[in-house]
Amino acid sequence: MATYTEPIDTTEVTLSSLPLTIQSQIPYSIRSRKDTYKLAKLPINIQYLVKEYILSKKSVSYDVVFDTMPNIVSTGDFEVIDNYFDLAVEYLKNYLMLAKGQYPFDPSFYSKLKYYIQTRDTSTRYTLVNTEVTRIANVLASDLHIPIQVVNIVIDKSSPSGVSVTYHVSINLKINNQSKQLGIDVV
Numbered sequence: 001m002a003t004y005t006e007p008i009d010t011t012e013v014t015l016s017s018l019p020l021t022i023q024s025q026i027p028y029s030i031r032s033r034k035d036t037y038k039l040a041k042l043p044i045n046i047q048y049l050v051k052e053y054i055l056s057k058k059s060v061s062y063d064v065v066f067d068t069m070p071n072i073v074s075t076g077d078f079e080v081i082d083n084y085f086d087l088a089v090e091y092l093k094n095y096l097m098l099a100k101g102q103y104p105f106d107p108s109f110y111s112k113l114k115y116y117i118q119t120r121d122t123s124t125r126y127t128l129v130n131t132e133v134t135r136i137a138n139v140l141a142s143d144l145h146i147p148i149q150v151v152n153i154v155i156d157k158s159s160p161s162g163v164s165v166t167y168h169v170s171i172n173l174k175i176n177n178q179s180k181q182l183g184i185d186v187v
Contacts, residue, residue, distance in 0.1 A: 013039050013050055022049050067091075084146050085175050089182050092148075092173070095136045096184055111136065117155060117167050117186050129153055133171055149174040158185065 014036050015026060023031065026046055030037075039047055066087045068078035081087045100110040116128035134150050141148040152172040157165055164187055171182040 011039050011054070012036055013042070013054075018050065018053060022053055025049055084144060085178055085180055088140055088144060088146065088148055088175050089173070089180050091140055091144075092133075092136060092171075093182055093184060095140070096133065096169075113169070113184075114186055117169065125155065126153065129155065129169070137173070146176045147174075148176075151179070 015023060015031055016035050018026075026049075030042070030046070039050060042050065065080045065082055066084070067081045067090065069081060069090060071079040073079050081090060095109075096111045096113050098110045099114070101107050103109045111132060113129060113132050116125060116132055119125040119128060130150065130153055133153060137148045137150050150171065151174055154170040156168045156170075158168040167186045169184045169186060171184070173180045173182065
């Protein structure tokens with residue numbers, strides 16, 4: 001079923017609603033006479049500018065999306081991150097899982113969490129892991145311009161099976177004074 005759309009030449013244009021870059025190209029005599037015109041009544045070069053602007057505007061408006069997570073949602077798209085709290089938690093998780101040389105834009109940036117977690121002395125392990133998590137949280141805090149504080153870190157051996165041992169690291173954070181929890185499994 002076809003829908004009728006009004007031809008673009010008969011649309012009314014409010015000059016004050018146009019971007020300043022377009023307004024500055026419209027003569028002052030036209031802008032000062034009145035604010036609303038039918039597009040067909042404007043000079044040809046002004047019609048062209050306004051038509052290009054109208055046609056380039058997107059008909060769909062989007063909410064703010066900071067990033068995506070590789071989880072497929074019911075619509076078939078990736079899961080979006082639309083707030084700073086989840087963004088900081090997801091980035092922290094991703095950075096803590098980075099091995100040396102994996103980060104493409106800065107090969108010297110990596111996490112030593114996997115090495116520190118295998119330290120035998122538990123107090124040294126906690127100090128090293130806390131320092132590493134705090135270091136990466138500080139990098140994120142400066143990049144995102146929000147306060148991120150590491151409140152508590154708990155390390156548990158979750159599945160000692162044969163040669164490999166899986167450690168579960170639970171990190172409690174305060175992001176802009178809101179509590180968030182992050183859990184990471186390290187093999």
